[in-house]
Amino acid sequence: MEDAAAEGKGVVLLQGRYELGRVLGHGNFGRVHAARDVRTGRAVAMKVVSKDKVERAGMAEQIKREIAVMKMVSHPNIVELHEVMATRSKVYLALELVRGGELFDRITRHGRVGEDVARRYFRQLVFAVDFCHGRGVYHRDLKPENLLLDEAGNLKVADFGLSALACHARPDGLLHTACGTPAYVAPEVLAGSGYDGAKADLWSCGVILYVLLAGALPFQHENLMCMYRKMQRGDFCCPVWMTTDAQKLIKMLLDPNPGTRITVPGLVETPWFRKTPPVPRPITGPAPAPVDTLGNAGDDKDEPPEVLNAFHLISLSEGFDLSPLFEQDPAASPGRATTRAGGMRFATREPASGVVARLEALATGGAMRVTKSGARGVRLECAEPGRNGRLAVAADIFSVAPSLIVVDVKKDSGDTMEYRSFCSEELQPALKDIVWSPAAT
Incomplete structure (x- = not known):
């Protein structure tokens, strides 16, 4: 039995932390098992690498490099490395279990x-x-x-x-x-x-x-x-x-x-x-009224929202919708790339002043500068330049019904990939708890 594993009641435990299950696949230097973290109950894929096979093949540095690289690249579209363990004869990599196959x-x-x-x-x-x-x-x-x-x-x-x-x-x-x-x-x-x-x-x-x-x-x-x-x-x-x-x-x-x-x-x-899938044609209605970002959306905030007036916008953005990241800015000149292409739109019952306060808190934590953007929005700009200048994000706030507003976020300047990363990794988590969708009502 491997020196870090214990066997009892037909179950193999690795260092008392992972319960090893069936073999999912084989590689050149070992196997991959389905496993479970007994501390958290989380399912993982446990890659078991034989040190002896790796050394005989002269691949020890390559395995070390793979581990170092995976610790550097934490991203939603990259398999996550949870933990690395080693014994006298084996290296164990606890990886994110991806169930859909290749x-x-x-x-x-x-x-x-x-x-x-x-x-x-x-x-x-x-x-x-x-x-x-x-x-x-x-x-x-x-x-x-x-x-x-x-x-x-x-x-x-x-x-x-x-x-x-x-x-x-x-x-x-x-x-x-x-x-x-x-x-x-x-x-x-x-x-x-x-x-x-x-x-x-x-x-x-x-x-x-x-x-x-x-x-x-x-x-x-x-x-x-x-x-x-x-x-x-x-x-x-x-x-x-x-x-x-x-x-x-x-x-x-x-x-x-x-x-x-x-x-x-x-x-x-x-x-x-940049092409987006077709979306249902919105219900025709009046244009949303601008909101003073320093106050609430009107005097009748306690009244229930006018659902039909809101839904022509909400149907395009239920919850957080990142698809506008790939839309063409309608204000751009034909044939000319625009720095304001793409965006993210969401609805909330939070008053406009509350949304602005959230954005200001996010900017402070992320070393960004906040300025007013017109009469109905705010602009967040990074203090340090990125790959394509300073990233700046504009958030426009609209009233679509009493006690219901829509926030439209778009890149104002900077790198598109940095903007997308900012939306998914910082903006979305910071505002997630105030997002409203019609399915929730």
Whole structure:
């Protein structure tokens, strides 16, 4: 029996903390078990790695790197590392248990997916990958087998065993280790002259998007050298059922020249990425009245809300709706990118002054500056510049009925990815308890 495990009543306990269950899968250096944290009852996936096998394969540093990387990348679309334990002969990684299986299995069973589903998966993949790149982490083995789906259908990036850190680059600023899965690896990785880890990951994202929409690989040949030459030429065809916008994006991602390959800031502004699913046409009604952000929404706040006047807005945003993050700003000039694209909208029974107080508290805690935005809103601006200048967020507050208001949050300046992260990781948790939705009434 392993020196850190105890057996009793047919149950294997690891260090008295985890109850090991059935085997979920096998890897090169061990197995993955279903397990349960006996302290909290939380289900986890326990990756058991044999030290002896790792050392014989000369992979000890790689395992250490994988653990270090996973501690750095805590994100909703990345499999979480809960805990690491070790004994004389084994290393145990308690990972988030993702029950939906691999994206690869989903495609194998059901074939290609529709564009709305592909867009959802692809957005989550890009957000996770960009989060890693912002922390100097490059995955280097992105493929459907390493993308898991949870019970809600959300994508989770897994297996950082081949990942690299920015500090691993040579003096030329490039990575030089050729690794990854041939069908998904960027051509410059195999060329041997060095490569940018972020651009190589985006190539892999392009292959994954193609697989989602086509149900097949873009570059196929029984001879690997022939396949590699096709990749170098960008020699692939999109099936006729792909929309023009999808084809354009894939061609920008599968650009064999890393110097001209699209980057994440450009990717998130493409029409295909920004497109939102159709929403029901709202009920025609009067425009919402502006609210004085220093006071309450009118004198009759104790009256019940006029449901029909509110629902034409609420139907577009039940609870927290992050889909407007990808909408085109109607005020933007045609053909011109706008810094105010996208947003988040929610309804609340909190008075306007209460919402403003929440935003001011959030800004104070996050070292942001608060200013008034017109007659009906506030503006939060980061003190420090980000990847694309200082992030600024504008929150407009409207009265749609007595005692019911709608808050419309949009990016005013700065980086789109930083804005999205701010909404999901800071703004949403800070305001979650005041959100109102018609389903709750």
